[in-house]
Amino acid sequence: MFIHLFTESSPNRCTPMRGPLGQSSTPQGCKEPVIPKKGEKRKHSWKDYGSIGWETKEDTLDCPTCRGTGRIPKGQKNQLVAVIPCSDQRLGPQHTKLYVCLSVLLCLVVCILVIFFLFPRSVLLSPVAIKSVSVYFTPNMVNITITNVLNITNKNYFSVELCDLDVQTLFGDIVVGKAKIRNVTMVKPRSRTEYTYDIPVFLDDPGLNTFCKSTAFKIHTLFLHLQITVRVLYLAHSEQLSTDTFEYIDCGTNTTIPHFVQDSLL
Structure with missing residues (x-):
């Protein structure tokens, strides 16, 4: 019988011992090696x-x-x-298709409303009437101040601003008066506004001067042609509107009766 003795100074206390029959055994108190043998998988x-x-x-x-x-x-x-x-x-929320369809529908509704309310509509100019006429005689000229009323209609859903009102008065082919106004007025959405302005007219033609001052004629009526131009501003956009109208006045006295004017058919 062979007996293997192990001491404290042995290099490896856990070296297996062989028994008398050639069987190997691990001494008591030693743990299994941490490093697994070759080809062996260790369970964690x-x-x-x-x-x-x-x-x-x-x-x-x-x-x-x-x-x-x-x-x-x-x-x-x-x-x-x-x-x-x-x-x-x-990661798969329910009703995804429903939410997508509702979002698309909401975007379409918002776009349609924006286009409907912000789509530019027409702004109409229409001369209404002559409010008053003042006639002044000088030795070589007839001075006339005509006060007209201009009707402005805004069909948009937003306010518009009118500026640069330019009025030119013609008697036949002769320009007898001009008026230019920078800042006109502001028209509220879906509303109508009346704007009053004055047109100075100067008659220095000898024939017209004699016609208006003569007492031999009982009627001193002049037919005037008015060309009206105005610039409209809205939504960072500018456009020009124009209209023509005809009106008659009495240049012999300052008692012209206020009356409606007639729009041009052009």
Whole structure:
């Protein structure tokens, strides 16, 4: 019988002993080697991670990304990112098609409303009437001040601003008066506004001067042609409007009766 003795100074206390029949055995008190043998797979458990501070199972939680097969420390559960698989039902919200259709429908309604309210509509100019006429005689000229009323209609759903009103008065082919006004008025949405303006007329032609001052004629009527132009501003856009009208006045006295004017058919 052969007996193997081991002392404290042995280089390896866990060296297997051979018995008398050639059988090997591990001395009592020795653990299994940590490094597995060649070709052998080692099974891991949560106790294997105890070397980094995870001493007990009570201080760890199930890993959210590995379905409870691993452990993580409780203090780091808010610092880790959980990966959700593509097959998770939380990634497929319900009624997706309904939400998409409602969103598209809402966008269409908003677009239609915006186009309806912001689509440019017409602004109409129409001379209404002669409010008054003042006639003044000088030795070589007849001075006339005509006060007219202009009707402005705004069919838009937003306010428009009128500026640069230009009025030219003609007697036949002769220009007898001009008027230019920079700032006219502001017209509110879907409303109508009357604007009053004055036109100075100067008759220095000898024939017209004699006609208006002569007492041999009982009627001193002049037919005038008015060309009206105005610029309209709205929504950072500018456009020019124009209209023609005809009116008659009495140049012999200052008692011209207020009357409606006639729009041009051109």
